[in-house]
Amino acid sequence: MNEQIKREESVHGKHWSKLHGGYFSEPMVAYPLIRKVQMIAGKxxxxxxxxxxxxxxxxxxxLLAEGIDRNISLVNLDASDTQLEAATRSETSCVRGSVDSFSRHDVGAEDGNFLFMMRSVLHYFGEDGLRPMLRHLRTQTQPGEYFVHQTASFRxxxxxxxxxxxxxxxRTPKWYPTVDFLCECLKDEGWQVLEVLPGLPLPLTKEELRRRYDLSPAELLRISDQFLSHPLVSEDLFKKTDDDFCAFLHYWIYICTPVITDKPNKKKPEMTVK
Ligand SMILES: C[S@@+](CC[C@H](N)C(=O)[O-])C[C@H]1O[C@@H](n2cnc3c(N)ncnc32)[C@H](O)[C@@H]1O
Structure with missing residues (x-):
């Protein structure tokens, strides 16, 4: 298991749904992404x-609750045993693996028609790992397939x-790109970005950061001082109250498909580039 996942084990599994105000289990937060996945799965x-x-x-x-063709296989690929142990629905299958090294063969029939979705994972690869991860996923994707992801990124x-x-x-290697930079990386790694739309922000309170990353009072103070020392910080990014603070991760949803090079017989995507 990679070091980052190991460090976060205390918030994984049964604790995950309540983390960050329940962001990751809140249907309202997920709907924009879910709707896009439903639409693209059909198309x-x-x-x-x-x-x-x-x-x-x-x-x-x-996705199951909101309605998806029951003939579509649903696969959860994650590198954390603790997370996968908590994912118990019988209609989905779990594969333990890493996003930057899995093979198509691990998640379904190689000649199948896949839709890859992802939320809040890209930042785990850090600045240096971002492009290699996008490149790897591109090698596992066929023309006409889609990669729909909600990624923390900033305008x-x-x-x-x-x-x-x-x-x-x-002390974490997690790293956040701007929307423009991420689009540039996606394009460089063989992806066409068809659409980019906003997701809801995730609140990071002082107490949750302390617990998740085992932070000392001195580190928490440095975080607060650091934000307040930046002249351009708006309340969309960081709010300070007497003894507390809350930072906000901004999310954007990216609809991507592999750039088609030399396979004229494969179905071309029909969406409009925004
Ligand atoms: C912030 S959580 C998001 C979980 C889920 N996508 C959601 O939105 O509820 C990030 C997840 O990515 C997984 N993860 C991190 N790095 C990974 C990697 N290299 N390969 C597979 N999973 C990874 C973690 O175990 C964790 O479950």
Whole structure:
């Protein structure tokens, strides 16, 4: 198991649904992504939906509850045993594996028609691992398939910089791109970005950060000082009250498909680039 996942074990499994105000189990938060996945699954005639870094399987459960063709296989691929143990729905299958090294063969019939979805996982790969991960996924994707992901990312460079400083103080390699930079990386790694739309922000309270990353009072103070020392920090990114603070991770949903190069017989996507 990778070090980051090991460090977060205390918030995984049965604790996960309550973390960050219940963000990861709240249907309202997930609906924009779920609606897109439902729509694209129908349009692309996917036979398998793979949730990359699917955690406790809450997105796949919601997809089932909201309605998806019952002939579509649902697969949760995650690297954490604790998360997968909590993902117990019989209608979905769990695969233990890493997003940056799995093979198509691990998650379904190689000649199947896959739809890859992902929420809040890309930042685990850090600045250096982002492009290799996107490249790896591209090698596991066929023309006409889709990669729909909700990724923490920021419209403005200074917001991304502030958040990355926060994560450095917390001694984690997690890293957040700007929306423009992520689109550039996706394109460089062979993806066409068809649409980008906003998701709901995730509140990171002082107490939850302390617990999740085992932070000392001095580290918490540094985080607060760091944000307050930035002239451009808005209340969308960081709010301070007397003895407390809350930072906000911003999310965007990216609809991507592999760039088609030399396979004219494969079905081309019909969506409009925004
Ligand atoms: C923030 S959680 C999101 C969980 C789920 N996608 C959701 O939205 O509820 C990130 C998940 O990614 C998983 N993860 C992190 N790095 C991974 C990797 N390299 N391969 C597979 N899963 C990974 C973690 O175990 C965790 O379950």
């Amino acid at each position: 692309s005639e996917a036979d398998t939906i793979i949730d990359l870094g699917g955690g406790t399987g809450s997105l796949l459960s919601l 403005h460079q200074h917001d991304a910089d502030c958040m990355n400083e926060l994560y450095q103080i917390m």
